[in-house]
Every structure is written in C-alpha cells, then in structure tokens.
Amino acid sequence: MTAYIVRRLLATIPVMAIVALFVFFLLHLTPGDPAAVIAGDDASPADIEGIRRKLGLDRPIWEQFGVYVWNLLHGDLGTSIFSNMPVMTLVMQRLEPSVVLAIATLTVAVAFAIPLGVLAAWKADTAVDRVVMGFSVLGFAVPVFLVGYLLIYVFAIQLRWLPVQGYRPLANGVVDTLRSIALPAFALGMTYMALIARITRASMLEVLSEDYIRTARAKGVATPSVLLRHALKNAAIPIVTVIGIGFALLISGVVITETVFNIPGLGRLTVDAILKRDYPIIQGLIIIFAGVKVLVNLLIDISYTFFDPRIRQ
Amino acid sequence: MKSNVSTAATAPIATNGDTILSVQDLRTHFYTRDGVVRAVDGVTFDLARGETLCIVGESGCGKSVTALSILGLIPPKIGEIVSGSIRFDGTELTTESEREMRSIRGNRISMIFQEPMTSLNPVLTVGEQISESLRIHQRLDRRAAWDRAIEMLALVRIADPKRRAGEYPHQLSGGMRQRVMIAMALACNPQVLVADEPTTALDVTIQAQILNLMLELKDRLGTAIVLITHDLGVVAETAQRVIVMYAGRMVEEAPVRELLNNPKHPYTRGLIGSIPRRKSGGARGRTRGRLQEISGLVPSLREPIPGCAFAPRCSFATPRCITEQPPFEAHGPRHFAACWEVARIEATSSDQLVSSPT
Numbered sequence: 321m322t323a324y325i326v327r328r329l330l331a332t333i334p335v336m337a338i339v340a341l342f343v344f345f346l347l348h349l350t351p352g353d354p355a356a357v358i359a360g361d362d363a364s365p366a367d368i369e370g371i372r373r374k375l376g377l378d379r380p381i382w383e384q385f386g387v388y389v390w391n392l393l394h395g396d397l398g399t400s401i402f403s404n405m406p407v408m409t410l411v412m413q414r415l416e417p418s419v420v421l422a423i424a425t426l427t428v429a430v431a432f433a434i435p436l437g438v439l440a441a442w443k444a445d446t447a448v449d450r451v452v453m454g455f456s457v458l459g460f461a462v463p464v465f466l467v468g469y470l471l472i473y474v475f476a477i478q479l480r481w482l483p484v485q486g487y488r489p490l491a492n493g494v495v496d497t498l499r500s501i502a503l504p505a506f507a508l509g510m511t512y513m514a515l516i517a518r519i520t521r522a523s524m525l526e527v528l529s530e531d532y533i534r535t536a537r538a539k540g541v542a543t544p545s546v547l548l549r550h551a552l553k554n555a556a557i558p559i560v561t562v563i564g565i566g567f568a569l570l571i572s573g574v575v576i577t578e579t580v581f582n583i584p585g586l587g588r589l590t591v592d593a594i595l596k597r598d599y600p601i602i603q604g605l606i607i608i609f610a611g612v613k614v615l616v617n618l619l620i621d622i623s624y625t626f627f628d629p630r631i632r633q
Numbered sequence: 634m635k636s637n638v639s640t641a642a643t644a645p646i647a648t649n650g651d652t653i654l655s656v657q658d659l660r661t662h663f664y665t666r667d668g669v670v671r672a673v674d675g676v677t678f679d680l681a682r683g684e685t686l687c688i689v690g691e692s693g694c695g696k697s698v699t700a701l702s703i704l705g706l707i708p709p710k711i712g713e714i715v716s717g718s719i720r721f722d723g724t725e726l727t728t729e730s731e732r733e734m735r736s737i738r739g740n741r742i743s744m745i746f747q748e749p750m751t752s753l754n755p756v757l758t759v760g761e762q763i764s765e766s767l768r769i770h771q772r773l774d775r776r777a778a779w780d781r782a783i784e785m786l787a788l789v790r791i792a793d794p795k796r797r798a799g800e801y802p803h804q805l806s807g808g809m810r811q812r813v814m815i816a817m818a819l820a821c822n823p824q825v826l827v828a829d830e831p832t833t834a835l836d837v838t839i840q841a842q843i844l845n846l847m848l849e850l851k852d853r854l855g856t857a858i859v860l861i862t863h864d865l866g867v868v869a870e871t872a873q874r875v876i877v878m879y880a881g882r883m884v885e886e887a888p889v890r891e892l893l894n895n896p897k898h899p900y901t902r903g904l905i906g907s908i909p910r911r912k913s914g915g916a917r918g919r920t921r922g923r924l925q926e927i928s929g930l931v932p933s934l935r936e937p938i939p940g941c942a943f944a945p946r947c948s949f950a951t952p953r954c955i956t957e958q959p960p961f962e963a964h965g966p967r968h969f970a971a972c973w974e975v976a977r978i979e980a981t982s983s984d985q986l987v988s989s990p991t
Contacts, residue, residue: 531751531752532752535753536754538704538743539739540736628755629755629756630803
C-alpha cells in the first residue's frame with residue numbers, strides 16, 4: 321500500500337519536470353524577441369529593453385533556466401508584468417473561489433448523479449431509465465451560461481433567495497460563501513451530473529451482470545444492498561476517475577461560469593492574463609494547473625486502492 | 634447387464650412425507666430476439682430430505698436453468714417459469730412473493746455456482762461475504778456473524794480461518810474459493826443445497842476433495858443436495874439417484890448403480906460410452922481402444938420439438954420417434970425413461986449403440 325503510493329508519488333516528478341521545461345521555453349518558442357512580444361505593438365525600444373532586463377532575458381538561456389527552476393522549487397512563479405504582484409500571490413487570491421466552486425459543483429453533481437445512475441442501471445430499459453438518461457442528454461446539451469442566467473432569473477431576481485452574482489470569501493462566513501456559490505454550482509453541476517450519471521449507469525450495468533451479483537441474490541440479499549454494497553463499490557473506479565478529471569477541469573477552466581456569476585476565480589485570471597499577454601502569469605498558471613492535474617491523478621490512483629483490494633499490492 | 638439391477642443403491646426413496654422439494658412439470662422459457670427458448674420443458678422430480686440427486690446432461694440441456702428456477706433467480710423479462718410447480722417443504726415457490734423468496738434463498742435453499750473465481754465479490758472479504766447471510770437470515774450482529782463465519786471456514790477445512798476471513802477472494806486459490814462458497818451456502822444450515830457444476834472449474838486433484846467435503850457436510854448437517862454436473866464420474870461418486878436431461882427434458886431417472894449398469898435411454902448409453910474407462914472385468918485392465926462419441930448436435934430449443942428430442946442423433950430412431958413424444962414411464966423398479974424403443978435397445982449390446990460403428 322505505502323509502496324504503491326510512493327511509486328505513484330515518484331512518477332509525478334518527471335511529469336512536473338517536463339511541464340516546467342515546456343513552460344520555460346514557451347516564451348522562447350514564440351517567434352521573435354520575447355521582450356518585444358511581451359511589450360506589445362506600440363512599445364518603445366527603451367520599454368523593450370526594460371522588460372528584457374526585468375525578466376532576466378539578457379542573460380544566457382541556461383542560466384535563465386537554472387534561475388527559473390530554482391525559483392519554482394522555492395514557490396516563486398515570477399512577477400506579473402502589469403500589476404507587479406508576485407504571480408503566486410495572484411494565483412492564491414484566485415484559488416479559493418475556484419476550489420470552492422469546483423468542490424461545490426462536484427458535490428451537487430455527485431449527490432444527484434450517482435443515485436440517478438444506479439437507478440437507471442437497476443431499471444435499465446424501462447421508462448425510468450429512459451427519463452433519467454433523457455435528462456442527462458439535456459444536461460449535456462444546454463449551455464452553462466443559459467442555465468446560469470435562467471437560475472439567476474428565477475432564484476435571484478424573482479424569488480430573491482440567493483445573490484445574483486459575486487463571491488463571498490470563506491473568511492466572511494461559510495453560509496454566505498455557500499449562498500454565493502449555490503447557483504453557479506448548480507449551473508455547472510448540470511453537465512457533470514449528466515456525465516457522472518452516464519458513467520455510473522454504464523459501470524453499474526457491467527457489474528450487475530457479474531456472477532457475484534447472482535451469488536448475492538442467491539444468498540437472499542435484498543435489492544438495495546445488492547446495488548449499493550455489492551455492485552456500486554465494484555463500479556466505483558470509472559466513476560471516481562471521471563469525478564477526479566472533473567475536478568481538475570473545474571479548477572482550470574470555468575471562465576464562462578465565472579463570468580456569468582462574476583466570480584474572481586482562476587478561469588478569469590487566465591483569460592485576463594492571456595488578453596494582456598502577461599506571460600509570467602500564464603506560465604505560472606500552466607504550472608499550477610499541471611500540478612493540480614498531477615495531484616488529482618495521484619489522488620484518483622490512491623482512491624482505487626480503497627475500492628479495489630486487488631490494486632493494493 | 635440386467636442382472637445388475639439387484640446391486641442398485643438401496644438408499645431410502647422419497648415417500649411423500651419425506652419429500653423436501655417437489656418439482657412438477659416445470660417449464661422455464663427465455664425470450665430472445667430469435668424467439669422463445671424452451672430451456673426447461675417439463676421437468677418433474679422429488680427430492681427427499683438428506684438425499685443426493687444428480688442432474689446430468691450436456692451444456693445447454695436445462696440443468697442450470699432448473700436450478701435457477703428453484704431459487705426464483707430467472708432474470709425477469711428475459712425469462713420466466715411459464716408453468717409447473719415447485720413445492721418446498723409445503724410451500725409453493727413459483728407463486729411466492731420476492732420478499733418470501735429472499736427469506737428462503739441462502740437460508741433454507743442455498744446454491745453453489747460453477748465458477749469460484751467470479752462468483753465471489755472481489756471487493757468484499759470472504760468473512761464479510763459469509764457473515765452477510767447470517768446477518769440477513771439469523772439476524773446475528775456483526776461480531777457474532779463474523780465469529781460464525783470463522784467457524785464455517787474452519788468447517789470447510791480452510792487453514793488459519795481467522796486470518797483467511799479477513800482476506801479477499803483474489804488472495805485465495807480456486808479450491809479455497811469453492812470452499813468459501815460452500816461455507817457461505819451452508820452457513821444458515823439449509824435444507825436443500827443446489828450445486829451447479831461445483832467442481833468443473835477446479836483442478837482434477839481438487840475436485841475429489843471438494844466433492845468429499847460436500848458429501849461429508851451433507852451427512853453431518855442433513856442437507857439434501859441437487860448436484861448438477863455433466864461429469865458421470867462425479868455422478869458415480871456422489872449420487873444416490875440420477876436424472877438425465879436432454880434438450881430441456883428428462884430422458885431417464887434411476888438410482889445411480891441401476892443407471893450406470895443398466896441404462897435404458899440411448900442418450901444415457903451414449904453418455905456412459907463417451908467416458909474414458911478401463912474395460913470392466915478385463916483381466917489385463919486394458920483401456921478401450923476408442924471412445925464413443927454421440928454424433929450430431931443438441932437441437933435448437935427455439936422450435937417446439939414434437940417427438941423425442943434425441944431422435945435426430947439416435948441410431949434406433951423410428952418415424953414415430955420424430956413425431957410423437959415418448960412418455961416418461963417406468964421400465965423397472967424406480968427406473969424411468971422416455972423412449973419408445975427401450976425393448977429393442979435392451980436387446981442390443983451397449984457397444985453397438987448410438988452412432989453406427991464405422
């Protein structure tokens with residue numbers, strides 16, 4: 321078990337090293353002088369020179385890379401060109417809304433999707449199954465911004481139950497945070513609900529045809545216990561994989577939702593940085609997102625051992 | 634040959650008060666895209682308390698479906714029991730509610746399946762899987778059920794049962810897994826154990842161990858066993874009475890010695906002829922030069938078969954065999970067969986049976 325985790329942990333090192341290498345050369349792979357690219361179209365030669373010096377671009381490339389890696393290892397992602405703030409600080413400010421939104425979204429999605437998926441598998445090829453799967457197609461098909469505006473209109477404007485937009489940090493009270501995140505979590509959750517319900521149904525259907533399910537029935541086990549105790553745990557691996565990937569995607573790219581609900585998360589930081597060509601932020605975000613994905617993958621792998629004893633050796 | 638009747642097993646036969654399970658004219662059909670499959674097409678037998686009954690036949694002859702029908706485990710919508718009766722200890726099972734069936738399954742009637750590799754849940758420890766039936770049927774608490782599960786593992790002779798109880802199926806060998814299945818099936822002391830090819834998937838060396846274990850526990854616990862197999866060797870070692878099935882129908886029934894020594898139905902004779910064996914009474918103990926095979930294929934069960942299902946493969950078949958179903962009738966004490974040509978077959982030496990020798 322420990323050996324398994326250590327092995328997985330060690331496997332993340334080369335991945336992160338390759339990402340760091342790629343991110344460093346990102347700037348140098350863009351055609352032309354990186355300093356000129358950053359400075360933009362109407363910059364004076366003096367501006368370009370200033371940027372060159374500030375970013376250390378006047379030094380030999382291997383020295384630059386060494387400094388970059390050294391800084392990375394110390395948690396220093398560089399400094400934003402426009403705000404002059406450390407990238408790490410900017411990311412950290414935006415991290416909380418994104419993480420809270422991602423967790424809330426997946427909680428909503430999983431809470432509905434797994435029972436629905438199990439139900440659909442149990443009642444496979446009946447009206448119940450078709451209704452559930454019909455809604456899941458709908459969940460995929462309707463764009464998030466449409467659902468978002470609809471939810472705002474009904475619950476914030478008409479019923480006045482929840483705030484229209486904005487994010488309340490956890491520091492000001494969890495209830496306020498949850499109220500501010502409820503609508504975006506549902507809007508975003510629709511897609512993930514649909515996805516997870518489908519995976520749950522497919523995985524459950526496969527497991528329900530296994531011999532050990534027949535054994536459980538032959539023992540006199542009642543249907544709820546057959547579904548949850550005997551089948552769901554066996555069906556869990558594809559489901560947690562999708563949930564994990566969902567989390568990683570949610571952290572790095574929910575620009576539309578953040579825009580509709582005016583949430584200052586990482587998605588908007590990314591878009592703003594790209595529009596302004598704030599390369600240090602872009603580089604820092606790539607590193608952070610890659611790190612999140614590697615970490616999530618690691619957690620998924622470790623969670624497998626919880627569901628399937630055969631993976632533990 | 635006929636003189637061997639006197640050596641037939643003398644086990645007490647079911648009288649009505651002694652019958653634990655009674656199956657009458659059972660018909661179980663499956664609904665496939667290509668039509669109705671008559672998997673079980675009129676099966677009738679009584680099982681006495683503590684008796685061992687073997688059901689023999691090729692794959693696809695309806696043995697396993699008979700077993701699943703008894704437990705009410707025919708998957709709904711795919712198949713169903715269309716007619717007939719299954720009476721267990723005075724209760725009609727075919728009309729029993731799902732709730733009642735659940736309280737019988739694993740408790741008073743248990744089942745062991747063919748594949749110990751896939752029949753145990755890979756993510757639950759064997760202790761959990763055994764104690765589950767005890768918790769459901771005997772309402773034991775977690776602790777007591779676990780202790781009883783360890784006792785059951787010891788009973789099926791698994792070494793170090795305390796440690797094994799906490800292990801997962803993949804940590805056990807095939808033979809041990811089948812022992813676990815037996816422990817699971819017998820945990821609640823059932824009156825009937827249905828074992829569907831319990832040794833087919835095991836190594837030959839393990840097969841005898843598992844069969845002996847089942848028979849020993851049966852004697853100790855007084856369980857009646859319906860043992861389903863295609864292996865006449867298993868039949869010879871275990872059964873008191875044998876039913877031979879072909880294409881969803883019963884073709885012969887007799888006490889085991891009687892059946893093996895004096896088979897009436899050409900299909901039974903074919904089965905016996907197809908086992909490798911030493912020449913009985915041969916001084917030199919030479920093996921026979923050549924195994925007999927039953928030529929031809931099992932018929933499709935999608936079309937109703939008007940006559941004898943075995944007729945197309947039978948060298949004794951007459952036009953009547955094709956058109957008229959032979960009745961399942963007595964041809965000796967406790968010996969039944971469904972064949973029009975028993976008299977003619979009895980006059981023929983068994984070496985010349987089935988496929989015409991070439």
